[in-house]
Amino acid sequence: MMRRIARVLALIAVPALLLAQQRPTFPHKVHETLFPTCLGCHAGVPSGDAATALPSPAVCATCHDDATMPRVDWKAPAPRGAGLLAFSHITHLGKVKNAGCESCHAAGGDTKWMNVARAAPERCIACHAHQASTHLGDDNVCSTCHRPLTAATGLSEQRVAAFPKPPTHAAPDFTSAHGKAARATNANCATCHARESCARCHVDANRSTVIRALGTDRRIARLVAGKAPSYPTPADHLTADFGLEHGTAAKANVARCATCHARASCETCHTADGALAILRRLPDAREAGSRGVRLQRVVAPSASPRGPSFSLASSQHAQKPDTTTHKVQVHPPAFARSHGGVASSGQSQCTNCHAQRFCTDCHVGELAGRRYHPSNFVSSHPAKAYGRDTECSSCHTTEAFCRSCHKQVGVAAKSGVRSTVYHNAQPFWLLEHGRAARQDLTNCTTCHQQAYCLQCHSDVGSRINPHGPGFDAARMAKRNSQICLVCHLKNPLGGK
Secondary structure: OHHHHHHHOOOOOOOOOOOOOOOOOOOHHHHOOOOOOHHHOOOOOOOOOHHHOOOOHHHHHOOOOOOOOOOOOOOOOOOOOOOOEOOOHHHHHHHOOOOOOHHHHEEOOEOOOOOEOOOOHHHHHHHOOOOOOOOOOOOOOHHHOEOOHHHOOOOOHHHHHOOOOOHHHHOOOHHHHHHHHHHHOHHHHHHHOOHHHHHOOOOOOOOOHHHHOOOOOHHHHHHHOOOOOOOOOOHHHHOOOHHHHHHHHHHHOHHHHHOOOOHHHHOOOOOOOOOHHHHOOOOOOOOOOOOOOOEEEEOOOOOOOOOOEEEEOHHHOOOOOOOOEEOOOOOOOOHHHHHHHHHHHOOOOHHHOOOHHHHHOOEOEOOOOOOOOOOOHHHHHHHHHHHOOOOHHHOOOHHHHHHHHHHHOOOOOOOOOOOOOOOOOOOOHHHHHHHHHHHOHHHHHOOOOHHHHHOOOOOOOOOOOOOOOOOOHHHHHHHOHHHHHHOOOOOOOOOO
16 A cells, blocks of 8 residues: 555655745635636646646736736746645546545535635545554654655745644653654654754764764754754663763663763763773764763862762753762772772773873872871881881882982991891891892882892802792793893803
């Protein structure tokens, strides 16, 4: 049935001359006794001849000659271009039997001679039983009778603005649910909409194949210019943990994010390269169809244990406005003191939010205003350092920061002096210090420089072997042969 209808309603339309829109109509009722058939004036309708579809002024002048009837100054209207209706009289007269002009043009169902009017959409639906509930129903197939708006070049901007809105468009959830309908029946959308209709809100309008299929239209562009976009808040965005869990949703379907968010929106928080692969799949400012929903980052006070937070601009949301500030507590309280283990484990994606410079703000030594240690820590720090409760080298360069202070207080080793006084006065420390050095050489460098060790452990010193049991010299040389030459005058393995 639908195929037959599509053939009948071929997109070959007679120019809109028969029924001029927005103009005084011809008084057919007054002339009902003068013309036995419609073809007396509209001879060109059956053949599709636009030149004879309406009577010429000469035909009217046979009566309106100022003698029989007053003269009238009438001429056929100029062609108005393509309208929205895709209709062909030729096709209908060839396919539909026993159809007269009154079948479609009888006014109000009254088939009296010359009681005519424009054909109503209900007349079309009465014959074309394609199971449409109403003229503007979602179950209708608009392309059966209408051409796309971008092809209806004869319509003025005012006519386009006055298009009736289907009842379903007024539903509360239409904005959030219309995408599914658009993907299923894009041709229906094209009857009234152009690409600019969607680009007003859709950030990804220039990427979406569904939206790009609509084409562009200057009339729509002028109608939507300056009109604010409308964004409903998705249900999952209202959950308490969405700020922490949205990354999983973005990885699964980043195209969904691109409907409302441009890349700059995510870069409000994602300032590092950890999420760069996903962010690159979002439109940037140059290709975005709309600015989209922008996130505003609110950084918690430095004294607060809470992490960064963001809020959505409520003015950009039409239904269920999200007016609350979503606190994104990424880290638990006191995380600054315990983050080292998490960061070193590799399980936390620190680089999603932090660039390396963020870490070096703290991890380059003592900085004013960023006190990590408690008061009088200098007097008690040896026990912490020896106990390895904290990794001093995370913040301090031990060879410079620690030794410079140790040297001032007379703790650092002096050249040529071998003493055990600073190693808990253990009498056999020189024989046992190798194990401690292999476990944590960083502690040694807080007092000793490399030259101090080379007094014993080098070819120019006492030639005491510093390597522990099971040392694989060949493997070490393969990794970096130059390191051997720090202690050895030549390669001990015989190589160059």
